[in-house]
Each structure stands twice: as C-alpha cells, then as structure tokens.
Amino acid sequence: MQELIAKANVLLEALPWIKRFSGATIVIKYGGNAMVEEHLKESFAQDIILMKFIGLNPVVVHGGGPQIGKLLAALGKESHFVQGMRVTDRETMDVVEMVLGGQVNKEIVNNINRHGGKAVGLTGKDGRLIIARKMEMTQINPDTLTPEIIDIGHVGEVESVNPSIIEALEKSNFIPVIAPIGVGLSGETYNINADLVAGRIAGALRAEKLILLTDVEGVKDRDGRLISTIDIDRVPDLINNGTITGGMIPKLNCCVDAVEEGVHKAHIIDGRMEHACLLEIFTDQGVGTAVARFAK
Numbered sequence: 001m002q003e004l005i006a007k008a009n010v011l012l013e014a015l016p017w018i019k020r021f022s023g024a025t026i027v028i029k030y031g032g033n034a035m036v037e038e039h040l041k042e043s044f045a046q047d048i049i050l051m052k053f054i055g056l057n058p059v060v061v062h063g064g065g066p067q068i069g070k071l072l073a074a075l076g077k078e079s080h081f082v083q084g085m086r087v088t089d090r091e092t093m094d095v096v097e098m099v100l101g102g103q104v105n106k107e108i109v110n111n112i113n114r115h116g117g118k119a120v121g122l123t124g125k126d127g128r129l130i131i132a133r134k135m136e137m138t139q140i141n142p143d144t145l146t147p148e149i150i151d152i153g154h155v156g157e158v159e160s161v162n163p164s165i166i167e168a169l170e171k172s173n174f175i176p177v178i179a180p181i182g183v184g185l186s187g188e189t190y191n192i193n194a195d196l197v198a199g200r201i202a203g204a205l206r207a208e209k210l211i212l213l214t215d216v217e218g219v220k221d222r223d224g225r226l227i228s229t230i231d232i233d234r235v236p237d238l239i240n241n242g243t244i245t246g247g248m249i250p251k252l253n254c255c256v257d258a259v260e261e262g263v264h265k266a267h268i269i270d271g272r273m274e275h276a277c278l279l280e281i282f283t284d285q286g287v288g289t290a291v292a293r294f295a296k
C-alpha cells in the first residue's frame with residue numbers, strides 16, 4: 001500500500017511541471033555516453049516519447065564525435081582537433097556527413113520510433129534549417145606569440161536558423177532529430193559542433209529549456225563540488241579564473257547565448273544517469289547545473 005502511495009506521489013510531484021511546460025519546446029543536445037550505452041539509449045528514447053505524450057515539444061540535436069573518430073580510424077585517418085573543433089578536410093567532411101546524417105541520426109530516429117514515438121531525422125540542409133559560414137579560427141603562434149588565423153577546413157558556425165521545418169513537424173506531432181551539419185549560402189557543406197547548433201536552435205525556437213547531456217554530473221567548482229545554479233553574468237569569471245576548462249567552455253558559452261536569445265533556462269546534466277532528462281524537467285530539485293539569468 002505504502003509503495004502504491006509513493007508511486008502516486010511521484011506522479012503528483014510531476015503535475016505542476018507538466019502543467020507549466022505543457023506546449024513548451026525543450027531542445028535536448030544528445031551526446032556522450034548516453035548515445036553509446038545500450039540501456040541509456042533506451043531510457044533516452046523513452047524520456048523523449050514521454051515528454052511528447054504529455055504535451056511538451058522535444059527537439060533533439062545530436063553529436064557523434066566518437067562515432068566519426070571510429071570510422072575515420074577504420075579508414076586510416078587520424079582525428080585532429082583545434083580548440084575543440086575537428087579539423088575537417090574534404091574527405092573528413094564526407095565521413096562526418098555520412099556518420100552524423102546517416103548512421104547516428106537514423107539510429108536515434110529508429111530508437112524513438114521503435115518505442116512508439118514519431119521521429120523524423122534532419123540535417124541543417126533539410127528545409128535550409130541551418131545556414132552556416134566558415135568558422136574563423138585564430139591561434140597564438142608559439143614562435144612570434146602573436147595571434148594568427150588558421151584554416152581548419154569545412155568547419156562551420158551557425159549564421160542563421162530557419163525553424164519553419166521544425167515548426168511544421170511539431171504541428172503534426174513529429175519529433176525532430178537534427179544532425180549538426182550546416183549549409184552555406186552557395187550550397188557548401190559544413191561540420192558544426194553539436195553544442196553550438198543546439199544553442200542556436202533553442203534560441204531560434206525561443207525554447208523554454210535547453211538541456212545539454214554530458215559525461216559529468218554538471219559544472220563543478222574548484223573543489224569538485226557540483227554548482228547547481230549559475231547566473232549567466234558569472235560565466236566569464238568562472239572561465240577566466242580557470243574553474244571551467246576544455247569542452248565545458250563552449251558548452252557554457254552556448255548556454256549563455258541561448259539565454260540571451262530568450263531561452264528561459266539551460267541545463268548541463270549527466271547523460272550517464274538513466275532518465276536524466278525526466279528528472280531534470282519533472283522533479284522539484286532537478287539535476288545537474290542550471291544556467292539562467294536569476295533574479296538578484
């Protein structure tokens with residue numbers, strides 16, 4: 001009996017959040033471990049479907065860096081990164097497009113559909129969803145100690161997002177699953193970091209939430225303790241004082257950009273935990289780190 005009441009209480013705890021987020025768009029960046037381990041793939045697909053059935057509009061943007069690296073290695077090509085971006089020559093671009101737009105995208109679509117959802121896969125080329133331009137990258141020359149522009153190939157940054165295709169899919173109750181490939185104004189193909197795409201898509205859709213799944217509990221302080229909330233004004237300090245480093249820097253910057261574009265809250269949460277998305281959205285305490293403009 002007590003067990004049954006506890007189950008009812010779980011549903012009741014979710015009720016205010018279900019009401020609050022009914023009709024809201026939630027953009028989820030799906031990557032890391034959650035995309036590799038079989039049981040986590042299942043729990044992710046179930047979370048997305050549950051969100052859809054109770055009236056939210058989930059939009060999935062996925063990564064696939066490790067999967068790209070694996071195929072490149074099988075083809076005898078090494079992966080090189082500059083400031084977290086994959087150096088992308090013509091041949092690498094072909095592999096990136098095949099892996100992200102083909103293999104990874106279709107696997108996620110298939111997983112969601114197998115569990116009873118209606119997912120549709122897109123790249124930024126479909127409906128000209130993501131217009132991109134070549135990313136300008138500068139690096140300090142170790143000999144002259146001056147900044148110089150370096151060429152990292154077909155790596156893009158988002159110029160603009162045309163969300164009409166997503167809105168059309170949402171109206172027909174489809175769940176969009178987006179691969180981070182952009183198209184230039186003359187039809188060139190660009191490889192874009194998936195966090196950057198998720199942030200800009202969330203901004204363009206004025207999403208209620210942007211959720212970035214990663215391989216740590218959230219953002220940690222210098223003593224390794226989880227920071228549960230970060231005001232966007234604090235982010236530059238956390239970067240400058242070395243609290244946030246490596247792959248967490250672009251993640252937090254993209255949360256800041258999304259919030260500045262009108263996203264209510266961005267969350268960095270642990271993709272290694274089953275049902276992390278549901279726990280973030282439908283429980284009072286949430287999980288991971290929330291990034292927003294908090295009232296002072």
Ligand SMILES: Nc1ncnc2c1ncn2[C@@H]1O[C@H](COP(=O)(O)OP(=O)(O)O)[C@@H](O)[C@H]1O
Nearest residue numbers: 032214215216218219220243244245246247248
């Ligand atoms: N302050 C911090 N808190 C948590 N993680 C941090 C922090 N600073 C740097 N990191 C690193 O950022 C990593 C997450 O970024 P990244 O590896 O690019 O993730 P993903 O592959 O999920 O996109 C963490 O695994 C951690 O090593």
Ligand SMILES: CC(=O)N[C@@H](CCC(=O)OP(=O)(O)O)C(=O)O
Nearest residue numbers: 031063064065085086192193194
């Ligand atoms: C330019 C650039 O680096 N693009 C990424 C795109 C995939 C990605 O972002 O995947 P994760 O989220 O799994 O890292 C890449 O080629 O790996």
